[in-house]
Amino acid sequence: MLIEGMGTLLEYEKAQRLLSRYKIKSVDSGYVKSAEEAIKFAKGKPIVLKAISQKALHKSKSGLIKLNLYTDKQIAEAFKDLSRRAAKFKPYKVLAQKMVTGSVEIIIGGKVDQQFGKMVLLGLGGIYVETFKDFALRACPITKYDALSMINQLKSKKVIAPDAQSQERVAALLLKASKMFEENKMEELDLNPIILHDNTYDAVDLRVLQ
Secondary structure, three states, X not given: OEEOOOOOEOOHHXXXXXXXXXXXXXXXXXXXXXHHHHHHXXXXXXXEEEEEEOOEOOOOXXXXXXXXXXXXXXHHHHHHHHHHHHHHHOOOEEEEEEXXXXXXXXXXXXXXXXXXXXXXXXXXXXXXXXXXXXXXXXXXXXOHHHHHHHHHHOOXXXXXXXXXXXXXXXXXXXXXXXXXXXXXXXXXXXXXXXXXXXXEEEXXXXXXXX
């Protein structure tokens, strides 16, 4: 049985630095305290705004994510509405992120099993995790062989990694995430979604429970 994480949510920028130490790419992000700061962060390019709070672990269900913000007006209105919605989850911070587009989203996660210890998970990400329940699990530490077998186990393997090059890329990422989960004090890891695009990837949502 997997143990549900009951730890403390690691602050986003600390989680981002942790991923960086393991050479796991995450999307360009930064905290903003006002609509003006969010507009400055955007530099004329589309962004996403998210309210981050220990009291709201599922941001999308709480209406704490604003996507596809292209104009200064959209950003200002989104910041105002997000602040209103997040008021009941105080304390909170607003995170701005560069918007990344891609047709394929995956999840890499980690949980603690009472019998086998730390387990790493790979599956189709985004909104499809709960819908299709298409994922593979292995006990840490994993090898490259394990990583490739996890990919091949998925029904969505042709979507996630349609060729040898993409399989190698996803396997390498999975190995890094598994090593990070194993070597650090973590009860739960949730990188969802990781967007695959242009022969690379970006981790967009980082959730680490310690």
